[in-house]
Structures are given as structure tokens and as C-alpha cells.
Amino acid sequence: xxxxxxxFGRQESAxxxxxxxxxxxCFAFDPYAxxxxxxxxxxxxxxxxxxxxxxxxxxxxxVRRRGGDDLSLRIASAWGSVPIAAALSTFLLLSxxxxxxxxxxxxxxxxxxxxxxxxxxxYLLPCLTLLAACGAETLVRTSRILLPALMLSILAAxxxxxxxxxxxxxxxxxxGKPLKLLSETLxxxxxxFAPLLALLCIGEGTQNAHALKSAGxxxxxxxxxxxxxxxxxLSLSFSYGMLKDxxxxxxxxxxxxxxxxxxxxxxxxxxFLWMAAAILAAALYLYAAGVLFxxxxxxxxxxxxxxxxxxxxxxxxxxxxGSAGERVLTHWHRWGWAxxxxxxxxxxxxxxxxxxxxxxx
Numbered sequence: 001x002x003x004x005x006x007x008f009g010r011q012e013s014a015x016x017x018x019x020x021x022x023x024x025x026c027f028a029f030d031p032y033a034x035x036x037x038x039x040x041x042x043x044x045x046x047x048x049x050x051x052x053x054x055x056x057x058x059x060x061x062x063v064r065r066r067g068g069d070d071l072s073l074r075i076a077s078a079w080g081s082v083p084i085a086a087a088l089s090t091f092l093l094l095s096x097x098x099x100x101x102x103x104x105x106x107x108x109x110x111x112x113x114x115x116x117x118x119x120x121x122x123y124l125l126p127c128l129t130l131l132a133a134c135g136a137e138t139l140v141r142t143s144r145i146l147l148p149a150l151m152l153s154i155l156a157a158x159x160x161x162x163x164x165x166x167x168x169x170x171x172x173x174x175x176g177k178p179l180k181l182l183s184e185t186l187x188x189x190x191x192x193f194a195p196l197l198a199l200l201c202i203g204e205g206t207q208n209a210h211a212l213k214s215a216g217x218x219x220x221x222x223x224x225x226x227x228x229x230x231x232x233x234l235s236l237s238f239s240y241g242m243l244k245d246x247x248x249x250x251x252x253x254x255x256x257x258x259x260x261x262x263x264x265x266x267x268x269x270x271x272f273l274w275m276a277a278a279i280l281a282a283a284l285y286l287y288a289a290g291v292l293f294x295x296x297x298x299x300x301x302x303x304x305x306x307x308x309x310x311x312x313x314x315x316x317x318x319x320x321x322g323s324a325g326e327r328v329l330t331h332w333h334r335w336g337w338a339x340x341x342x343x344x345x346x347x348x349x350x351x352x353x354x355x356x357x358x359x360x361x
Contacts, residue, residue: 002301003291004135005205012140013199013206014219015147016284020195021049021223022150023281026230026250026274027099028191030333035243037180038172039235042228044184045192049224051185052192053217055340059200060213062347070203070212071343072288076295078349084342085296088197089289091339093309094332095194096282096289097316100124101329103278104317106248110255111271117321121314124279128313131283132290132306136202139284150277153270154226157254158233160266164256165236172240190336195281196220197343198288250274286310 025045034041063074075081075088107120131139196216199206206212230250234243237253246252254267290306299305320328 006137008140008205010211010215012144013215016140016143017195017219018223019143019277020281021220022226023099023278024191025227027102027278031246032244035240039170039240040184041231045188047185048188048192056196056216064209071200072292072295075346081296084346085292087342089292092285092289096285096313099278100282101317106251110248110251125314128283128310129307132287133303136205150273153273156266157270169239170235186337187333198284201288201291
């Protein structure tokens with residue numbers, strides 16, 4: 001099978017998970033739901049990241065005990081592989097659509113006010129298709145190249161906005177509502193678990209289980225720390241009453257913290273790098289979804305499947321623009337955590353006899 005996974009090291013795979021964790025954490029949440037009852041986002045994201053890391057360590061151990069190199073191979077060798085692969089592929093597809101939709105909203109509302117969403121999507125499609133079709137090795141090595149500049153842009157954005165920080169904007173912090181914290185943690189769980197699930201699907205390229213586990217832990221922990229820092233800076237910059245009505249809160253934070261020197265447009269440079277990270281994360285999710293589909297359905301080449309996934313994702317970005325799209329995304333935020341028991345169930349399923357056809361050889 002031509003899945004174009006290749007071989008890559010711990011640093012490359014950790015960089016891919018880092019960027020995907022940052023993009024999902026910053027561009028895939030609903031501001032109204034996240035800040036409707038106070039500034040609980042920092043605590044809920046930290047709890048969700050810790051829970052995702054624990055689940056990831058258990059899943060890696062379970063995959064190895066069940067005799068598979070990664071999750072996609074384990075699913076392909078288990079009974080009921082097609083419906084499980086369909087469910088996980090759908091989850092990864094939606095995990096890619098949400099940051100892409102936020103990207104389109106930011107470009108049309110905050111950067112290019114005269115641009116149409118269809119035009120932005122036409123620019124997105126070839127970028128996603130090229131990255132997803134090139135395979136895992138290209139994705140993770142590109143992530144390693146982008147990561148240093150992305151980290152500098154995050155530090156620069158937080159440093160520039162420091163003069164606008166006010167501690168009183170953090171309140172109220174609803175720490176006295178444990179059920180609310182649990183609800184927000186479950187809502188944040190899909191955003192923190194999606195990068196680790198994508199890495200599990202292409203874990204064969206990391207060469208061994210130890211490298212897979214350490215890369216996932218390092219990347220997810222680093223990405224979660226960046227997201228927590230961004231959410232903390234966002235909470236210091238705006239009150240929760242303002243944040244819940246913003247469509248692009250992080251872009252607004254950049255605009256408000258813009259330097260007075262017109263030659264130092266760090267806000268535009270940072271926004272460009274953040275959007276590049278969102279595109280790279282979406283391409284990783286779509287490629288992982290393609291690998292799941294190919295192994296479950298015995299498709300010999302991942303490139304046409306990955307291209308089809310990219311086209312479906314762009315179509316969903318356009319379709320989920322109205323009120324119907326808002327309802328779909330609300331349900332995704334609310335029930336996305338259900339992917340965790342599906343993944344655990346996939347590992348626990350009994351295996352079937354290995355296929356010996358030419359396509360799977």
C-alpha cells in the first residue's frame with residue numbers, strides 16, 4: 001500500500017503535534033460557549049490536556065499489547081473496522097474543518113474585508129491538497145521548520161500586549177462550579193485529543209512505541225502550554241463579556257496590541273504564522289483520516305483519498321457558514337468527546353485473519 005507515511009524522528013513528530021495542539025486550542029473553540037460564564041478557559045484546557053495525555057499513554061500501551069504498530073493498523077486488523085474507521089475519520093475531518101472555518105472568518109472579517117469566503121477557500125484548497133497528498137514525512141518536517149518562527153510569534157504577541165493587561169479582567173473565575181468545569185473540560189477534550197489521535201494513526205513512521213509516546217507527550221504538553229498562555233493573555237486583555245461576542249478573539253488581541261511604529265507590523269506577521277499553523281494542522285488531520293480510510297477499506301493509494309478529504313473539508317467550510325452550520329458546530333463541541341470511547345473500543349476489539357491480497361501486501 002502506498003500510504004506515504006515514510007520515517008521521521010521524534011523532533012519532527014513532536015513538532016507536528018505541537019502545532020496541531022496550538023491550532024486546535026486557539027482556533028477551534030466557540031468563544032460564546034467558552035466565555036459565557038466567566039474566565040474558565042485556562043483551567044478547562046489544562047484539565048483536558050492532562051486527560052488527553054493520560055488517555056494517549058494508555059492507548060499507545062494498548063495498541064502495542066494488541067500487536068499493532070499504530071492505531072490505523074490495529075483498526076484494520078479488527079472486526080468492524082469500516083464503521084470505526086468512518087467514525088474516527090469523521091472526527092478528524094471535523095477537527096480540520098473548524099480551524100479552517102475560523103481562518104476563513106478571520107480573513108474575510110478582520111484582514112481582507114472585501115474578500116469573499118469562496119475566494120479564501122479557493123486559496124486554501126491547493127495548499128491543503130498539496131500538503132495532504134505529499135504524506136506524513138512532508139507534514140512533520142514542514143512542522144519542524146515552522147515551529148521556531150511560530151513560537152517566536154506567540155512570545156512577541158504576548159509581550160507586545162503586556163501593556164494592555166489588567167488583572168481585574170480575569171474575574172469572575174467560576175471555580176465554585178465543579179460541574180461547569182467538568183462540562184468545559186469535556187468540551188475542550190476533542191481539541192486536545194485530535195492531535196494525539198492523528199499521531200496514533202501514522203505512528204508507524206516513528207519506528208517504535210517509545211518514540212511515538214514521547215513525541216506525543218512532548219508535543220501535546222508544549223502545545224497545551226502555548227494555548228494556556230494565549231488564553232491567559234486573552235483573558236487579561238478583554239473581559240469575559242467582551243470575549244463571548246468576538247468571532248476572532250486572538251486576531252482582535254493582535255489588533256488591539258498593535259505597536260505604534262508602522263514599520264513593525266508584528267501583528268500581521270504573527271497572524272500569517274498562526275494561519276499557516278492552522279492549515280498545517282488541518283492537512284495533518286485530513287491525511288490521518290485518509291490513512292484510516294485506506295487501511296480499513298483496503299485502498300492501495302492514499303493520495304486520491306487525501307485529495308477527496310481536502311475537497312470535502314473545503315465544501316464543509318462553505319456549507320457551515322450559516323445558522324445551520326452554527327448548530328452543527330455546537331453539537332460537535334458538545335459531543336466530540338465521544339471519540340474517546342470509540343477509540344478505546346477499537347483497540348479492545350478482537351482481531352481478524354490478516355488479508356493476503358495483492359493490495360494489502
